[in-house]
């Protein structure tokens with residue numbers, strides 16, 4: 001209840017905040033440092049790869065964990081066999097050249113920070129190699145202090161975390177980790193200049209990407225007993241809140257928010273600029289007139305569903321704040337930074353609330369219905385929103401199906417595949433086709 005009251009205090013008296021300086025976000029305990037910021041030594045993948053450790057070809061019967069993690073990672077996970085390797089290809093070399101980098105891409109810090117694991121030289125052990133790509137320690141943290149203790153009989157997860165293991169099981173910490181590369185943060189970032197040099201647009205959704213990595217872990221009862229209770233919709237919701245927070249942080253960061261006279265374009269909807277002039281796309285959905293660049297609001301649109309279900313008392317003020325942010329950014333009145341700051345502070349509270357939130361079957365059905373309704377009402381006329389909504393519907397439907405709450409799984413799956421087809425190619429996205437597929441999906445999921 002306490003967080004609810006706090007949120008109320010942060011979001012509701014909008015008029016009062018217009019005069020007073022924005023309050024500090026509530027202080028939560030210092031988060032676990034991201035692996036590349038830790039002072040511990042990194043030992044290198046070779047230390048995990050032994051067939052008696054995580055390099056077994058078959059899962060062990062008498063172990064809590066699969067022991068095949070290295071085999072999965074090295075054979076089928078793009079973090080191992082693609083993330084770094086592509087820096088050697090022609091496209092990457094061209095990006096580096098277009099940017100005027102002194103080093104080739106596979107040696108440039110700006111690239112290897114995300115396409116490999118490049119902690120400071122002082123914390124690289126003898127057998128550590130940047131070219132291993134996004135390695136075990138890039139996600140699980142440098143192993144210096146936990147390598148021995150994590151195999152000791154009776155070692156608990158909490159003890160391992162105290163020894164520097166990164167808490168990948170905590171969805172807030174996991175989201176910070178994944179988004180540090182799958183969006184960027186103040187230390188590493190793909191801005192519009194890098195995109196302009198040829199870098200692809202980056203897509204991310206925490207729950208979907210956790211499922212498709214592919215996972216080298218099984219979240220079963222034993223996992224939950226050792227770690228925490230698992231709720232994929234919570235993971236989705238936290239991923240949305242943190243992704244929205246990252247975008248607002250760019251707007252609020254004087255170093256990252258501008259490029260010459262222009263704002264940093266990466267936080268805007270790519271396709272609001274990148275499309276043919278014959279294809280007039282403006283709709284009144286944001287309350288801002290035509291001919292303006294729109295913020296990429298895909299995550300904010302998803303959060304609308306989450307706030308509605310999780311903090312119903314704050315739904316109205318949340319929607320008003322988002323709307324005032326859009327208007328202020330477009331120059332239709334109000335202070336954009338002020339609106340961004342208020343929204344950002346509210347998101348911290350949402351994240352705290354979500355970290356212990358369980359989603360009931362009614363919540364899932366309401367979120368799914370809300371996504372479909374908003375889609376049919378044209379809220380996802382911009383591609384990024386449609387793309388996020390599709391991944392969200394898929395996560396929610398999967399969870400409903402797992403709980404035995406989806407009656408016609410086969411039909412629902414077919415309808416969902418048709419929705420996916422309409423967002424497969426961002427350059428060919430047609431909002432009408434997306435809406436038609438949604439209308440069919442609605443028929444298969446309404447009870």
Ligand code: HEC
Nearest residue numbers: 091092095105110111114181182183184188189190202203
């Ligand atoms: C903030 C992290 C980040 C930085 C910095 C970054 N990238 Fe990327 N890059 C990514 C991610 C994440 C993807 C995957 C995008 C997707 O599929 O959604 C990617 C994709 C790519 C791809 C396409 C990969 C493929 O499989 O086809 C190329 C090429 C690339 N990056 C090159 C570079 C180069 C060269 C640099 C340095 C100038 C760089 N990147 C900097 C995160 C980053």
Ligand code: HEC
Nearest residue numbers: 048054065069070073079134135136139168169217218223
């Ligand atoms: C891109 C990030 C990432 C990389 C790279 C990665 N992991 Fe993981 N790993 C995760 C996540 C997320 C989980 C699931 C949450 C958890 O159990 O902590 C996980 C879980 C695990 C688990 C625990 C399973 C359980 O049941 O408790 C082990 C063991 C593991 N990983 C080993 C490895 C090894 C060994 C490597 C390298 C060969 C590796 N991981 C590479 C992200 C990663």
Ligand code: HEC
Nearest residue numbers: 078082083086114115116134138177178181209210212213
């Ligand atoms: C150190 C940076 C880094 C971290 C941390 C990281 N990734 Fe990645 N990830 C990448 C890069 C770079 C690629 C692109 C590889 C490529 O396609 O060339 C990638 C690719 C992926 C892909 C494949 C996407 C596709 O288009 O097929 C998935 C799924 C993924 N990451 C999930 C995750 C998840 C989940 C986490 C957090 C547990 C995570 N990643 C953490 C850098 C990172």
Ligand code: HEC
Nearest residue numbers: 195196197198199200201265266267268269270273274293
């Ligand atoms: C405010 C409008 C605007 C937004 C928003 C925008 N861009 Fe751009 N983009 C431009 C302009 C202008 C250029 C330069 C075009 C040229 O050189 O012909 C450009 C160039 C590019 C290029 C190189 C194209 C070329 O022909 O050289 C890529 C790739 C690109 N942008 C990707 C993106 C992505 C991805 C996003 C979203 C994350 C995005 N852009 C958002 C305006 C925008």
